[in-house]
Amino acid sequence: MSDRWFEEYEVGQVEPGGSAVITAADIAQFADLTHDHHPAHTDPEFAGPRFGGVIAHGVLTFGVVVGLTVEENRRAVAYGYDRVRFPSIVHAGDSITATSEVVDLREHKRPGIGLVTKRYTGVNQDGATVVVCEHVLAVDRRPDDER
Numbered sequence: 001m002s003d004r005w006f007e008e009y010e011v012g013q014v015e016p017g018g019s020a021v022i023t024a025a026d027i028a029q030f031a032d033l034t035h036d037h038h039p040a041h042t043d044p045e046f047a048g049p050r051f052g053g054v055i056a057h058g059v060l061t062f063g064v065v066v067g068l069t070v071e072e073n074r075r076a077v078a079y080g081y082d083r084v085r086f087p088s089i090v091h092a093g094d095s096i097t098a099t100s101e102v103v104d105l106r107e108h109k110r111p112g113i114g115l116v117t118k119r120y121t122g123v124n125q126d127g128a129t130v131v132v133c134e135h136v137l138a139v140d141r142r143p144d145d146e147r
Helices: 024-034 044-051 058-069
Strands: 014-021 076-085 095-107 113-123 129-140
Touching: 014 058, 024 058, 058 095, 058 113, 058 129, 076 113, 095 129
Parallel strands: none
Antiparallel strands: 014 095, 076 129, 095 113, 113 129
16 A cells, blocks of 8 residues: 655656456456346357357456556545447467556646656557556645645
């Protein structure tokens, strides 16, 4: 856990995240949890010819990458996500590695916070990008008397 102020971020900062393997059980449990039983995620006969097998939900992949890149900063909260894309599919057994990079810093209408935009990227074991998005964080600004 940390207490990182808005002023401590710099555009271009890259932070490695972790890695995780997406399992067949993860995909099945996610389908049940979200009620998304599209055959691309649940039916090998449907998914095989089209995708080479059952594929993970994009939102499952997104959630895993967010979890792998989460910054445990008590001064920051999620403000939103933009430009979420899934350029490559994820199969059961794929290993996903995540990174984040600060791509923008900007003011907020409330003077006590600033907005930090990080680009989250998840790649599989072959180096193919499987998810990319921008995560906007609302981060406390350092008090004027401490700047």
